[in-house]
Amino acid sequence: MEFILYLAIIIVSTKLAGALSVRLGQPAVLGKLIAGILIGPAVLGWVKPDDFIGHFSEIGVLLLMFIAGLETDLDQLRRNWKPSFAVAVGGILLPFVGGYGIAAAFGLSSNEALFLGLLLCATSVSISVQTLKEMDKLQSREGTTILGAAVVDDVLxxxxxxxxxSFLIPANDVSLGLLIGKKVLFFVVIGLVGWLLVPRFLKWFAPLKVTETAMSAALIICFAFSYFAEEMGIAGIIGAFAAGIAVSQTPFKHQVESKxxxxxxxxxxxxxxxxIGLxxxxxxxxxxLLFIVLVTIVAAVTKLLGGGLGARLTGFNNRSSIAIGAGMVSRGEVALIIAASGLESGLLPEKYFTSVILVVILxxxxxxxxxxQVFKERQTA
Structure with missing residues (x-):
């Protein structure tokens, strides 16, 4: 029954830490992230990472991105596809160069430096989504651009x-054509299913004479889209986000959102x-320590400037560009997955693995x- 105690500790600590964070003028999500560090193995050791935590965490991030999709203005997302693409490309180029440079400076091999550069290209906006939601900025033009850029970033x-x-590991026989084909297939299938089948499925499932049918149908769609995304080599959070958008185009949007x-x-x-803190x-x-500090600075600054430059070149003013760049800084679970694959393949040295994980979390x-801070300054400007 240890997992029951874990749940109680997690719920109490995140709510108290979130409330304290708000009282100190920071987003609640910051307190919740720090709570994970405090109750985890690094400090108090009350909660330890295990399969239970991993599964609940995966459901949590999928629901978070599903809600983001429900609240996304699809028309605005379409209008902002150019800025989103530019932000994603800028947020890949600068971190890649910066990551390669800092890795080379610390004496890593060329292959290892290339991998660290790629790792710093990753973006996971689940934390940004929660922060923007707390500030009521998720549906702003900046928020929509960040969400769109995250989708492009993940695919690239x-x-x-x-x-x-395929180039750095001799035994790896990855077919690039197959890989790109799967990405294209994902978006085609998701687009068609979201347009043609999701409304019909909800309309058929909702009237069934059992409890919470509309909500159950929405969760089926969310988890099915997420599973399909993973099968196609795309992060499950992108599938959940797409599912949220699909459901948002039906009459069941508000009913599902409220539940x-x-x-x-x-x-x-x-x-x-x-x-994350665990x-x-x-x-x-x-x-x-020096490696961790310098790589964290490079990771944050290059993403901020790269994403911001992409936004600036596509019509945003300076403050909005900085806000968009800031929303792309978090590496989150996407970078954690890439780091694990790098360790397994030998492209990330074992002695640097913990340090890289710390950089991702920082x-x-x-x-x-x-x-x-950026949105606060933007409002007062």
Missing amino acids: VVILLAVMM VEPIAYTLFVPVFFVS HITFDGVGEQ TTLITPPLLK
Whole structure:
């Protein structure tokens, strides 16, 4: 019954830490992330990462992105596809160069430096989504551009990872054509299913004489889209986001939205926030402190400038561009997955693995206060 105790500790700590964070003028999500570090192995050791935490965390991030899709203005997302693409490309080029340069400066091999550069290209906007939602900015033009850029970023980074592994690992026989074909197939299938089948499925399923049928149908769509995304080599959060958009185009949008939020924010999303902090360990950190600090600075600054430059070149003013760049800083679970694959393939040295995980988590911790400050300055300007 240990997992029951874990749940109680997680819910209490995230709610109290979130409330304290708000009182200190920061987004609630920052307190929840820090709560994960405090109750995890790094400090108190009350909660340890295990399969239960992993599964609940995965559901939490999928629901978070599903809600983001429900609240996204599809017309605005279409209008902002050019800025989104430019932000994604800028947010890949600069971090790649910066990551390669800093890795080379610390004496990593050329292959290892290429991999670290690619790792810093990743973006996971689940934390940015929550921060923007708290500030009521998720449906702003900047918020929509960040969401669109995250989709493009995920696809490009996965393709680059496959290209890199096919060239740098001799035994790897990744077919680039197949990989790109799967990405194209994903968007075609999701687009058609979202347009043709989702409304019909909800209309058929909702009247069934059992409880919460519309909500159940929406969750079926969310998890099915997420599973299909993973099968096609795309992060499950992109599938959940697409599912949210599909459901938002039906008459069931408000009904689903009002019922999915209590489920998500009461139980699953708090576990996701805490799970990020549970990866932190301070063993051997002292020896690589300079590496961690410098790579974190490079990771944050290059993403901020790269994403911001892409936004500036496509018509946003300086303050909005900085806000968009700030929303792309968090590496989150996408970079954690890439880091694990790098360790397994030998492209990420084992002695740097913990340090890289800390860099990923630090970029995630930086994002909420950075976004809050940038949007605050934008409002007062």
